[in-house]
Amino acid sequence: MPSLHFKGKPFVQNHHLVVPFHELAPVKSKGTSAKPSLHDNLVVEGDNLKALKALLPTYHGKVKCIYIDPPYNTGNEEWRYNDAVNSPMMQEWFGREVDREDLTRHDKWCCMMLPRLKLLRELLTDDGAIFVSIDDNEVHRLRCLMDEVFGEENFVVQIEWQKRYTRSNNTDNFTTVLEHLVAYRRTDAFAPNLAERSAEADARYENADEDERGPWKSIPFLNPLSAAERPNLAYAITQPNTGKKLRPKAHEKAWRASEDVFLRYTAEKRVWWGADGLSETPNIKRFLSEVRQGMTPINFWDYKFAGSTDDAAAEINQIFGEKVFSTPKPSQLLQRVIEVTADKDSIVMDSFAGSGTTAHAVLALNKQDGGNRRFILVECEDYADSITAERVRRVAQGVPGAKDEALRAGLGGTFSYFKLGRPMELHSILAGKSLPDFESLARYVFFTATGEEFDAKKIDRKSGFIGESRHHDVFLFYTEDPAKLRNLALTLDAARALPSVSGKPKLVFAPTKYLDEHFLDRLRIQFCQLPFQIYRALDA
Ligand SMILES: C[S@@+](CC[C@H](N)C(=O)[O-])C[C@H]1O[C@@H](n2cnc3c(N)ncnc32)[C@H](O)[C@@H]1O
Incomplete structure (x- = not known):
């Protein structure tokens, strides 16, 4: 497939992956929910x-x-390319207004839109x-x-x-x-979604012969192509009221469908020969009850x-x-x-x-x-x-x-x-500064590790449970207090005390562990060290 090339594209291709997760901080006074x-x-x-x-x-x-x-x-909007993409060329663009004089304005726009x-x-x-x-x-x-x-x-x-x-x-x-x-x-x-049928569209269906099947619209039984182009659809039809044989000539429109289909329509009493019954073009009744209930949208x-x-x-x-x-x-x-x-x-x-x-x-x-x-x-x-x-x-x-x-x-x-809020910079856990709050980190590790939806309501701070994924019960051992964080570890006692929420194997995020692989296996625990192994659990 042909693709669009623009300045900066190689730098923004994967930028959405490197953008750090940020906390979302509620501002109660500005919302209207209690x-x-x-x-x-x-x-x-x-x-x-x-x-x-x-x-x-x-x-x-x-x-x-x-x-x-x-x-x-348009060149008149005063927008700026401000994405912190790590490249000298992109930094040069940073913060400058995109106006008509800017020869890279389309490149910048594409770089802004792609991620x-x-x-x-x-x-x-x-x-x-x-x-x-x-x-x-x-x-x-x-x-x-x-x-x-x-x-x-x-x-x-x-x-x-x-x-x-x-x-x-x-x-x-x-x-x-x-x-x-x-x-x-x-x-x-x-x-x-289909639009509701309009009264105007329904009004095109009438019931001139009081057909018990309800209102209908007549569709001429004619083909857009001529008899010369569709000779198989140029068979003879007998006008029932005059006995005249109707067969399209080469330059006239052929019939709409095969003779078998026409015979079926006749048997179903769908053929309409006009109010006086003398029309030389058969028409087929399409009943309102048979048409799609909605109307397709238009462009x-x-x-x-x-x-x-x-x-x-x-x-x-x-x-x-x-x-x-x-x-x-x-x-x-x-x-x-x-x-x-x-x-x-x-x-x-x-x-x-x-x-x-x-x-x-x-x-x-x-x-x-x-x-x-x-x-x-x-x-x-x-x-x-x-x-x-x-x-x-x-x-x-x-x-x-x-x-x-x-x-x-x-x-x-x-x-x-x-x-x-603040970006989730996981090395802050090592430095012990600007530590993310528990819920924000839980949201981040749960989604990053499992790729599944996180629901803060499931959190149990006491046990560290942060949610159930398709394959695991997930736990986070973490606190925003740097002094306590330094001593936080998955120990044998702590591992044994983990509740079995769904019975699935457990995925535990913690800064460190004081128990060996043998016990982890026995307790069906997969351990992920914070902050390095957040992606480790992306498994089947
Ligand atoms: C054309 S206006 C949208 C108008 C809107 N449809 C309405 O009916 O009012 C574009 C808006 O997108 C905002 N915008 C531009 N870049 C943005 C960004 N990177 N993040 C969030 N908003 C942005 C602008 O501030 C502006 O308010």
Whole structure:
């Protein structure tokens, strides 16, 4: 498969693997849930590369719908390439604004996107999909990157969204009224949700002859190809009311299907010869009761269906009373993305959250249909609290003066606010400085060693139990107190005292052990020394 080459690519190919895990620190005062939890609706403040990595232990393979709206790289956005990739060339890029004069701006954008797309893929469920908003500046490069990360075979659709409906006469070029939504799935287990059939679509089915099978639509029994092209479909059919033999001439359209099929239709009383019964083209009845109950989505979303940028600006104005954010998307667009991808209890993620439109859409849909969808937002700028989270607070509580009745009354829902904490630098365990807290380390070692979801509720500090994986009961001997940590070891007594939670072999992380392999084997314990052997247990 052809692939995209760009400056810096060799340095970022595996960058997502080296990004350190960071703690996620709850900020209770900024959330609205009584008890902050990573299993709640989430607003996470921080760079999404680190935040996505920090969310992996809890959300690996759990997110059904990802929507992102990254910088479009127009040259006017003031974004900076800030990933701490260990290479002099990349350091040179660090912190400089990416503007139109920057000849490497497309390279930088690709370097920024590639590791993030790789992490996002890890978070998707097997039947999940990711939708990326983008415009003409980077759409072609984005498609190449997505082909590489998700596989060409997992391309789902490129939707054209009509973001505006007026022409701009201030441009010498074409007025652009479309933006794109590029969608890829994790695996072929994804299928888009069908839309409810519209009254308009149903109205095309009538029942002119009061057929007891209900309303039907007539489909001409004609082939797009001519009789000359399909001679086997040019057999004679007798018009039952006139007795006339109908046989398509060479230049006329052939019949739609074989004679056997036509005879079956006749036996099933599906052939319709018009209201007067004299038509010279047979028509076949397709009953409404037989058609698919939903309608497949299409790849053009107009502003009536998905909202416009004007609608988005009006929403921000309604919620904040002023234009606090310059590039919001309409919540209607996000509702359409979520409807087509997620179920009523799915997790929906947006790691370039901006004004928090995705959370607004999730809460609006939940209010509409009683669903229990959850959102995870990530935003790196200072306004993660004052705009992103604030929008969620306001729409949840109710926006006085909003046109939409549900929004006026409040969409309901609560969320927890987290900030990126310290990086999990395991050599700090050796140095005894900046030690991670127990839960953060447990989250990290459990996920890294087992590749499975970590649930902090399972922790039993007394025994050191931190969770059950497919193959092990997992224990962590650790304390944030450096003096105690120095003397912490897996001893024979401690090993014997470990509870048998599920009966599986035990995986024990500890700074050291004072018992030999013989006892470990007898007690069915696999020992992993902290901080070196975290990957040791990645086994079958
Ligand atoms: C185009 S805006 C998204 C707008 C959003 N869809 C809405 O409707 O409001 C892109 C957002 O991504 C944020 N962003 C850019 N790089 C980021 C990063 N590395 N981590 C987290 N957020 C980032 C920007 O600060 C900005 O708020």
